[in-house]
Amino acid sequence: MQRELGYKANMMVGDQCYPAFELRNLLSFITQHLGGSVAADTYQKIGLGPQELNAMQFVYVWQVEFAMEVLRTSSKDPEIGARLGTSYQVASLDVLLPFFDKFTALNECLQFVIKNPDLAGSFADTLIRFDETKLWVRWVNTGKVDAEKFSFQFQHSVCALLGVARQLVDIPINIDEIHFAQPQCDMPFLSHETGANIIFDCDFYEWGIDIALLSTPLAFQFEQNTTDAIVPDGVSFIDKVLNDIRLGMPKPPKLEQLAEKQHMSDRSLRRKLSAAGTSYQKLVDQVRCQAAINLILADELTVEEISEALGYGDVSHFRQSFKHWLGHPPGHFLRINQAN
Structure with a gap:
């Protein structure tokens, strides 16, 4: 493989x-x-x-x-x-x-x-x-x-x-x-x-x-009339929000700025995200956490440099945030994922 x-x-x-x-x-x-x-x-x-x-x-x-x-x-x-x-x-x-x-x-x-x-x-x-x-x-x-x-x-x-x-x-x-x-x-x-x-x-x-x-080779006999491959059509609202957050990193747009870009009120944006089972802060944390994981596992920058790249003014705040997200501080997360 x-x-x-x-x-x-x-x-x-x-x-x-x-x-x-x-x-x-x-x-x-x-x-x-x-x-x-x-x-x-x-x-x-x-x-x-x-x-x-x-x-x-x-x-x-x-x-x-x-x-x-x-x-x-x-x-x-x-x-x-x-x-x-x-x-x-x-x-x-x-x-x-x-x-x-x-x-x-x-x-x-x-x-x-x-x-x-x-x-x-x-x-x-x-x-x-x-x-x-x-x-x-x-x-x-x-x-x-x-x-x-x-x-x-x-x-x-x-x-x-x-x-x-x-x-x-x-x-x-x-x-x-x-x-x-x-x-x-x-x-x-x-x-x-x-x-x-x-x-x-x-x-x-x-x-x-x-x-x-x-x-192991596949042995399953698929039907001869298997349909053509289909992929999702269109981009979801959540995808658009996540993309705007990523483009704005290390300083993602405020909720009010994003609402204005989407031509809706702050309240409407909050409602729309809540109806989808999430919130703006959760999506910001998701983007930051995923970006932090990629940078930590690359092991090319110090924790201080990663903290700065993600828009944190204080490295201790970044360490606390990362531990809150994943239960481990950045250094420990790297060690337990490099050792295997």
Whole structure:
């Protein structure tokens, strides 16, 4: 496998495009496990109907995230995210199928999924790393997501990727290790389903798989009438805001300036961002945090120089902000991500 080590700023928020197959599978799972009335209420609150959703290739991130929160908070099962992940079927991954159909080995599918969050979906930034025998996918919580919610999303992703991989090849596949940045707890379903050694109280959520397995050739028989490749059409409002923030770095525009540029009032801008499940300050923090990670991992500038490049007048303020974002000060973050 081509070893592309590095940080992938894949986290998606608000009204950015997310594959509709995710939401269809999620609502089907909610219907089966929580009942039709909960599913109907969820459809109503995300502003979609079943027939409308079935005709769509893309939805909004906030709609998927809302439905996931309905499942997580309504279920008493701490492993419900893992169970959701195992329910995926390759045939339902509509926008991914034209691409998968052209690949010959499992590693190509994994690389495509990691590089194309708009087509595969992603709730977290990732760090891809290798040791002598394993590929590791490390989740980085740049969005300061609640720990229980982040764990749910992580379990869902691990089991979905593994379940799809098992359908694509004709040999048994397990994950070697799964690391949780949370205290010890029982996860019998996840352990049995993945075959992994699960380790708690780690610095990050991450999973590792034997590199040799990723060269396994695909054996799945795709339908002959696979549709042409489709990509999201248009740029979301959140994308525009993020782009304006990035262009303004190291001094991002004030909310009032951005509202004026978008020809709306400050209040309207706040409402629009809130409706998408975010806020202006969260988006500024996301841009700063992602930029800081890239600069820290490049290991070409001192912390003082990075602090100045990101617009901080005081390096101690930058250190505090970074620790608030990721739970580790910049120097420690670099050490634990260089050592592997």
